Amino acid sequence: MTNDSLEEQREIVEEFVQECTDLIDQLEPSIIEMGNDIKESDFELSEDTRQLINEVFxxxxxxxxGAGFLALGNISTTAHAAENLLDxxxxxxxxxxxxxxxLFCKTIDxxxxxxxxxxxxxxxxxxxxQAEELTTLLRTAISLKTTASEKPVAKKAAPPKKKNGPPPPPEPVKKEEPVFEFTITPDMVERFTQEADEQLQEVEQGLLKFADNKADPETLGELYRHIHSFKGNCGFMGFxxxxxxxxxxxxxxxxxxxxxxFGKAKPADPLLSLLDVLKQALGDISQNGKGKIEGVELYIDLLQDLLPEGWGSSKKTTTEKPPRVGEILIDQGVISEETLDQALDIQNKPIGKILIDMGAASEVEVDNALTDQNKKRKPAPSPDLDRTSPTAIKRQDIRVDLDKLDTLINLIGExxxxxxxxxxxxxLKGLELENFQKSAQQMSKLIKELQEVAVTIRMIPVAGLFRRMTRLVHDLxxxxxxxxxxxxxxxxxxxxxxxIETITDPLVHLLRNSLDHGVETPDERLKNNKPETGIIKLSASHEEGEVWIxxxxxxxxxxxDKIIKKAIASGLIDGDGSDLDDREVSNMIFLPGFSTADKITDVSGRGVGMDVxxxxxxxxxxxIIVDSRPGSGTRTTLRIPLTMAIIDGMLTRVGKSHYIVPILSIKESFRPTPKLITTSPAGDEIVRIREKLYPVIRLHEIHKIEPDSRELxxxxxxxxxxxxxxTCLFVDEIMGQQQTVIKGLSEYIGKMGEARGVSGCTILSNGDVCLILDVGSLI
Amino acid sequence: MKILIAEDDFVCRTLLQEILAEQGVCHVAVDGLEAMAAYRNALEDGKPFDLICLDIMMPGLDGQQVLQEIRKIEQERNIGGKEMVKVIMTTALADSKNIMRAFIKGSCESYLIKPIDKDKLLAEIKKLGLSAKD
Known part of the structure; x- marks a missing residue:
């Protein structure tokens, strides 16, 4: 009996959590939209906004x-306070x-x-x-009947109390209760110290290598990234x-x-000793200290002296920044960035993993939680289900372990x-087997369908991801x-x-860039005859067997010009860059360490982002492809293959080797007549089709194999x-079309860029291994 | 206070009417369609209901549909915030889907599971700030 009611209780709570999560996902954009109607001075709420407010209410x-019914006091009191304010x-x-x-956003968080x-x-x-703090804030907002004239004053929020970074701003704070307060929980501090400790260790390893002159650019890049993340984390936590x-x-x-x-100076040694200082401060934090560093200015000067004369004169702004940058940022509303970071943290960091590492939760518990999460995210598994039961408004789903799904998909591949x-x-060669052929065809058809269904099982709509971006854009x-x-x-x-999980981070980076560097300030926009409000379009679509975001x-x-200049300065290109087309230039921003920003801010400018x-x-x-027109905007396209497991392939042969060419990249195939072929002065072969010229690539030359014939x-x-x-690829023979299950290459041959033109391998019907061509890198 | 009791079962309806009689004027509806009509009429007359007690299993429209329909009308007419009608679900259905659907999709104020307990019902009304006695 008690067990039964407990089970019932559990069911209701799960239902609640799921419904609420859906609700919140709807709520967030509405709240932000609500904010769009705010004008500087006194204004009447428009009809639309009024409706929105009702909706949010x-x-x-x-x-x-719902929370009240389940005696979830903290949620219900907070929601109640928000409701009152809205009223x-x-x-x-x-x-x-x-x-x-x-404040509403925070309530949502x-x-x-x-x-x-x-x-x-x-x-x-x-x-x-947390509930109490939030409720108090909401209540203060109510008691503070803001009128238009008072508004600017009320806007000046006190800095977060719990942060020990910058001292409070000099302006008199209007009321006791700060409007913004971002709470850093002990749990977060613990997580932070853990992660920071690992980062510092990595940095130490890298520095040691560098001190021994054994560091290659890759190690340096890694080292750099680690300290970059470390800095970010510190800033976020307010140290x-x-x-x-x-x-x-x-x-x-x-x-x-x-x-x-650097002249005679050896930068590695001071860096190492400063690393120890950081470590000490970190230790201090884990002992509930404040992570203060005695004489931090001194250390910074020390490093400044180390820098070669004139280094980064354009970047001087950073080194000379006033010590109270944190304070300035808070005045600018950096809090919202924190909330954002926190949201991101929650969204895409494997919190479960951290919890396991900390021993706070067992793997099983985390798995359960993850499954829960999946359930919440999963759309209706197949449209057919809806069709058979039109009355069911609720989508029908069951929870399945991700591992099981992966196994299923693997099995289907096999x-x-x-x-x-x-x-x-x-x-079977040479046998007349009519009945066998029939059943074989039937089976092929079924397997193909099965495989298509299997691929969709793991699919979820991008709507959720996009909605999160709404919030990001708002905050930024x-x-x-x-x-x-x-x-x-x-x-x-x-x-x-x-x-979706993998592209969340890149999308955040790209959006930040768009906002930081792309969209101009309202004044600048007006000056350039553009509408004051910039437009960022985020879209997803299916194109050519890929998903384009x-x-x-x-x-x-x-x-x-700036990119080319920088590229020449960094030695990334030879010559003056005038032979490069716009697209090639645009895509240079993805090279590691590339940044044209004059200023390095805490947010961007280091050139790490695009690399990530x-x-x-x-x-x-x-x-990833970037198209940009100076003055009128930038378009970044992420092209993601629809499925990573199985593709339609064309089996071809060169000499004794077999290759699979992805069918989606094939336009046509033909046997050329000699007069279609010309050789350019540089010795490149070119084939002319319908008055257009295409270069010819000889696969046997790239992979150094003996072909049947060298005559095109x-x-x-x-x-x-x-x-x-x-481009046109030269092979000996096309052998037929077949479903191809991609198997990754082993690391020793498959490292990116080392095996040219190969993306993986597969097993043929006779048991032979065959390479799958990567058209992108071939061309 | 103006109350609407939507309930198809005679005994339940009478019981609710008895309990609520001292709280205010009680109108009754025996199914969902009637409840909707009563709600609409009251709205047109400018004397909307303050409280609706809503059963779920009723012929025609069920209580859930009635609730969502009411909220939709309120939305169309821009009735929001504290002016939204208070709804107490009174039903024998105690499964999680129904409960959460009423709360989340229908924004009901309270959910009582039959058999209806007089004290509980009055306590809920008091909590909603509708009690006649204060």
Missing amino acids: RLFHSIKG EIRTGSILLNHDHVD FTREALDLVAANLGDGGMET GDMEKLSHQMETVLDAIKSEAD MVIAENMLVHSPD SRKSGKKVDLQLFGTETDLDKTV TLEDDGRGLNR VKQNLAKIDGK SEGILIMLEDGDNT
Whole structure:
């Protein structure tokens, strides 16, 4: 009996968590949209906004009701307070301002966090302090009946109390209770110290190598990235001294990376000893200290002296920045960035992993939680289900362990191979087997369908990811003072769950860049005859068997001259760069360490970001393309293969070797007549088709194998297309089409860039191994 | 206070009416469609209900649909915040889907599971700030 009711209770709570999460996902964009109507002076709420407020009110009301029923006190009181504030705004006795919007966002964040807790422990105990703080803030906002004239004053928020970084700003603070308060929980500090410790260790390893003159550029890049992340974390947690010091170390490392002349100075030694200082400060924090560094200015000066004369004169701004940069940032509303970072943290860091590492949760518990999460994210598994039960409004789903799904997909992959081996078995050659052929065909069809279904199982719509970006844009635009309208398209496009997780980070980087560097300030925009509000379009679509995620802004675009100049200065290109087309130039921004920014800020400018974007995309075999028109905007396209497991391939032969060419890249194939072929003065072969010229690639030359014939007219040319590039591949024979299960190459042959033109391998029906061509890198 | 009791079962309806009689004027509806009509009429007359007690299993429209329909009308007419009608679900259905659907999708104020307990019902009304006695 008790067991039964406990089970029932659990079910209700799970239902609640799921419903609420959906609700919050709807709520967030509404809140932000609500904020868009805010004007500088006194204003009447427009009809649309009034409706939005009602909507938001209702959603908070729902959360309150549900939470109240389940005795989740913390959630319901907070939602109640938010509801009250909204009611006041609705009736017009309080003027909606940006602080309110921020406050609502924060309530949402809190509720999300609380829901996670509820999902794990069936209760929201332990969130009392946060709930109380938030409720007080909301209540103060109510008691503070802001009128238009008072508004600017109320806007000046006190700095977060719990941060020990910058001292409070000199302005008199209007009321006791700070409007913004970002709480750093002990749990977060613990996580931070753990991660920071690991980063420092990595840095130490790297520095030691460097001191022994054994560091290659790759190690340096790694080293640099670690200290960059460390700095970011420190800033986020509010450990100002540590942030400042690591920032300076980063600058020195940047100089090292760019092979600046340090003269007789050996930068590694001071860096190492400063690393110890950081470690000490970190130890201090884990002992509940404040991470203060005695004489941090001295250390920074020390590093400054180390830098070669004139190094980064354009970057001087950073080294000379006033010590109270944190303070300035807070005035600019850096809090919102923190909330953002926190949100990101929650969203895409493997929190479970950290928890396991800390021993706070067992692997099983985390797995359970993850499955829960999956359930919440998973859309209806197949449209057919909906069709058979039109009355069911709720989507029907069950929870499945991700591991099981992966196993299933792997098994299906193996089955495709087995089917190939069976149907094309050498034993059957030359036999007339009509019935066998029929059943074999039937089986092929079924397996193909099965495989298509299997691929969609792991797919979830990008809508969730996109919605998170709404929040990011909101926070960033508030912080930077730029006006931006984010438009979402194709949110219903499905993508593999892991792919979505992998592209979250890159997308954040790209969006930040768009806002930071792309979109201009309102003044500048007006001057250039552009509407004051910038537009960023984020869209997802299916194209050429890939998913394209496009981010387009109407900002100032990339500065070609600047990029070329920088590229020449960094030795990335030879010559003056005039032979490069716009696209080639644009794509240079993805080279590691490339940044044209004059100023290095805490957010961007180091040139690390784009490198991260590229690396993350490489993980999922994705490509990234930048198109930019100076003055009118930049378009970045992430091209991600739809499935990473099985492709349609064309089996070809060169000499004794077999190759699979992905069918989607093949435009046509033909046997050329000798008169179609010309040889350019440089010795390159060119084939002319329908008055267009295409270069010829000889596969046997690239892979150094012996072909049947070297005469182009005796073999076959396959025209391959990749993006805007088209080329013709010379092979001996086309053997047929087949489903191909991609198996990764072993690391010793498969390292990126080492095996040219090969993306993986597969097993043929006769058991032979065959290489899969990567059209992109061939061209 | 103006109360609407939507309930198809005679005994339940009478019981609720008895309990709520001292709280205010009680109107009754025997199914979902009638409840909707009563709600609309009251709204048109400018004397909307303050409280609706809503059963779920009713012929025609069920209580959940009625609730969502009401919220939709409120949305269309821009009735929001504290002016939204208070709804107490009174039903024998105690499964998680129904409960959460009423709270989250329908934004009901309270959910009581049958058999209806007089004290509980009055306590809920008091909590909603509708009690006639204060």
